[in-house]
Amino acid sequence: MTVRFLKPEDLDAVYAIFCYYIEHSVANFSWTCPDxxxxxxxxxxxxxxxPYLVAEYExxxxxxxxxHKxxxxDAYQYDAELTIYFAQGNHYGLTHVLYEKLEAILKEMGICRLISCTTATNQESLAYQAKxxxxxxxxxxxxxxxxxxxHDVAWLVKVINPTTTPWRKTFAEVRKNFETNVD
Known part of the structure; x- marks a missing residue:
C-alpha cells in the first residue's frame, strides 16, 4: 500500500475513477467526462x-x-480546496493516509484553511470530513x-494554520520534505 505523488503514467487510472463519478453519481456535477x-x-x-497524491494498492x-486554489x-492564497476520489470497493485504509498527507503538505505550505464542496446527500463523505x-x-x-x-451543496472548512500571521511557501519549496515521507 502506497500513497505517493502523481506521475504521468497514473493518469489513465485517475481518469477512469474520475469518469466513474461523473457517469454514476452526483459527487461530481459534470454531465460528461472531459476530453x-x-x-x-x-x-x-x-x-x-x-500536492496531488495517488493511493496505490498492489x-x-x-x-x-x-x-487547488x-x-x-490573490487574497485567497491561504485557502485551498480539497478533492478526493476513490474507486468503488475496499480502500484499504488509504483514504485516511491520503488525506493526512495532503493536510500535512498544505500545512507546511502555509495554507490556513482547507475548503470542501460536497453534495449534501453524500452523507458518507460529510461524516468523514466531520471526523x-x-x-x-x-x-x-x-x-x-x-x-x-x-442537489444541495455543503461547504465545509477546516483551519490548519493560524490566520494571525499568515505566511506562504510554494509547493516546490516543501515538496522535497515529503518525497520520502509520501512514497
Whole structure:
C-alpha cells in the first residue's frame, strides 16, 4: 500500500475513477467526462502548484486526492480546496493516509484553511470530513442539476494554520520534505 505523488503514467487510472463519478453519481456535477488530453494537462498543471497524491494498492491506483486554489484572487492564497476520489470497493485504509498527507503538505505550505464542496446527500463523505475536523459553513440549496434532480451543496472548512500571521511557501519549496515521507 502506497500513497505517493502523481506521475504521468497514473493518469489513465485517475481518469477512469474520475469518469466513474461523473457517469454514476452526483459527487461530481459534470454531465460528461472531459476530453482525456485536456484532463491530463489540467491534472499535471495542478500537480506543479499543489500536492496531488495517488493511493496505490498492489500496483493499482485505487484513489487520488489533490488540492487547488480555492478562488482565483490573490487574497485567497491561504485557502485551498480539497478533492478526493476513490474507486468503488475496499480502500484499504488509504483514504485516511491520503488525506493526512495532503493536510500535512498544505500545512507546511502555509495554507490556513482547507475548503470542501460536497453534495449534501453524500452523507458518507460529510461524516468523514466531520471526523477529520471540518465544519459546515454554508449550504447552497439546489446548487446543481444532475440525473433529473437539483442537489444541495455543503461547504465545509477546516483551519490548519493560524490566520494571525499568515505566511506562504510554494509547493516546490516543501515538496522535497515529503518525497520520502509520501512514497
Amino acid at each position: 482525456y488530453e485536456e484532463f491530463c494537462a489540467k491534472q499535471l498543471a495542478m500537480a506543479k502548484s499543489y 500496483g493499482k491506483i485505487i484513489g487520488f486526492g489533490y488540492a 480555492f478562488l482565483a484572487r 477529520h475536523g471540518f465544519e459546515e459553513f454554508g449550504l447552497l440549496k439546489n446548487a446543481g442539476f444532475k440525473h433529473d434532480a437539483f
